[in-house]
Amino acid sequence: MRLLLVEDDVMVASGIKLGLSDAGYAVDWVGSAERAEEVLRKEAFDAAIIDIGLPKMDGLELTRRLRLPEMANPAMPVLILTARDALQDRVQGLDLGADDYMIKPFELPELLARLRALLRRSQAATSAVLSFGPIELDTANRRASARHQGGSTSIELGPREWTVLEYLLIHAPKPTSKDKLLQALTGWDKEITSNAVEVYISRLRAKLEPYGVLLRSIRGFGYRLEHDTDSQ
């Protein structure tokens, strides 16, 4: 999942960014609403976290603008960060299209839980567990596993492998485009080529095939999960 963080306080921003990256998100960080608006016109994110107190244009005006149809993803979930005494900001933020808010200072686990809930709603999944055939991805506890007759075996996934599998599971049984996977993996601070997507796909293939789950390439488009029931 690719997130945009809009926060002018460098210390706060780096703390949040680190926490989100550790949780497996690709995070791009900008320090002003003007820069955020520029980026959001061109690039689609899965969600945005926006501090209300920003220099010049504030987070409320940004929240209003990012719902405009010329934005790359005007339906994206938005979580705003506000000060404890700023009731009016929270009310206005929600009225302008924010989906949720956090009051500063907050604990990272709560931010992560709220983000998961927002992303679930926007991806139309109802539970924190994504599954396909015997494969289960528990997004709340960050555990991947495969069910089989003898019980369940956990599958070790690197953060990038996790991201790719999460997208494939969200779209299954429909295919996921290679572009979408590339976007999900890309932060501006990392150079990722479409070859990298193939690398993660091939690692995932090796980890999923023993459980009868195949990653079919769809020429010119992307990849689709398939469950080979014969192997069960």
Ligand code: CA
């Ligand atoms: Ca601020």
